[in-house]
Amino acid sequence: MTQASQNNAVDVFMAEALPSDSRQARQLARRQLIVEAVMAEGAIRIEDITDRFSISLMTAHRDIDELVERGLLRKTRGVVSATPTSLVESSDVYRSTRQLEEKCALAEVAASYIEPGQAIFFDDSTTVLQMARYLPSKAPLTVITNSLTVMTELKEMRDITLMGLGGQFYNWCNAFMGQMTRKEIANLQADMFFVSMSAIIDDRVFHQSAEMVETKRAMFESSEKRILLVDHTKFERRALHSFAHLDEFDVVIVNQGTPLPIIQRMKDKNVNVVVAPMKAD
Structure with missing residues (x-):
C-alpha cells in the first residue's frame, strides 16, 4: 500500500459516520480514538490501551485485529503500532492536521x-x-x-x-x-x-x-x-x-x-x- 493510499484509508476510516446502534457507535468511536492515539505515539502496548480506554484485554485485541485487517495498524508481541507509511512524528503534529x-x-x-x-x-x-x-x-x-x-x-x-x-x-x-x-x-x-x-x-x-x-x-x-x-x-x-x-x-x-x-x-x-x-x- 502506497503512502497516499494508506493516508487516504486512515482519513476514510476516521470520517466514517457513527451507526445508529449505540453499541456499534461506541465501538467505532473507540476504534477511531485508538487509531488516533497510535498514529500520534507511533506504538502503544496493548495493556496500555486497555487502561487508557477502560476496556478488557479481549475487547482491545478484537478492536486492534479489526484495525490490522483494514491495514491501519499492525500488532506484534503485545504492541500495536502505526504502519511505516502512516507513522507521523508526534501527537501534536498529527492532531494539528x-x-x-x-x-x-x-x-x-x-x-x-x-x-x-x-x-x-x-x-x-x-x-x-x-x-x-x-x-x-x-x-x-x-x-x-x-x-x-x-x-x-x-x-x-x-x-x-x-x-x-x-x-x-x-x-x-x-x-x-x-x-x-x-x-x-x-x-x-x-x-x-x-x-x-x-x-x-x-x-x-x-x-x-x-x-x-x-x-x-x-x-x-x-x-x-x-x-x-x-x-x-x-x-x-x-x-x-x-x-x-x-x-x-x-x-x-x-x-x-x-x-x-x-x-x-x-x-x-x-x-x-x-x-x-x-x-x-
Missing part, C-alpha cells in the same frame, strides 16, 4: 476575548495552540500551560510571561499531567482558561484520557472565565470520561458549519454559543 481551517477560525474568535495584562491557562489541544499567533497583539500576557508544544511556540514571544507546568510527561499528547501538575495548578488563579476536548455527548464534554480530564479540570477550577473551542466533528464522536456540562462554560465557540439543530439545542439549554465564521476560499 485535522480540521485545521476550523481550528484557525475558532482560535481567532477565542483570542478576541483576551485583554492585555491577563493571566490565561492554555490546555494542550492543537485547537488552542492556533491562538498563539494572536497573542503578540494582546501582550503583555501571562500564559500558563502544560503543553510542551505551546511552550515551544511562545518561548521567544516578547512581553509574554510563560509559565510551564511540570509533572509527568506524556509523549502521546506532548504534555505534562498528573498529581504534580494538578498541585501546581491549584496554587494559581488565572483570568481565563481556553480548552478543547474530544467529544460532546448529550450536552456534556468528554475526553478519552482520565488523566487529561483531571488535569484540565484543575485548570477549569482555577480560572475565573472558561472558554471551550469545539469544531463540528466533536459532536459526531465518542469518548469515555466526562469533563463538564456545556453550560459550565462562559463561552462555547463552534465553527460555521456546525449543524443548526445542534446550535439551537445548546441555546435552548442556556449555553452561550458563539459561531466562528469560516473564511471563504
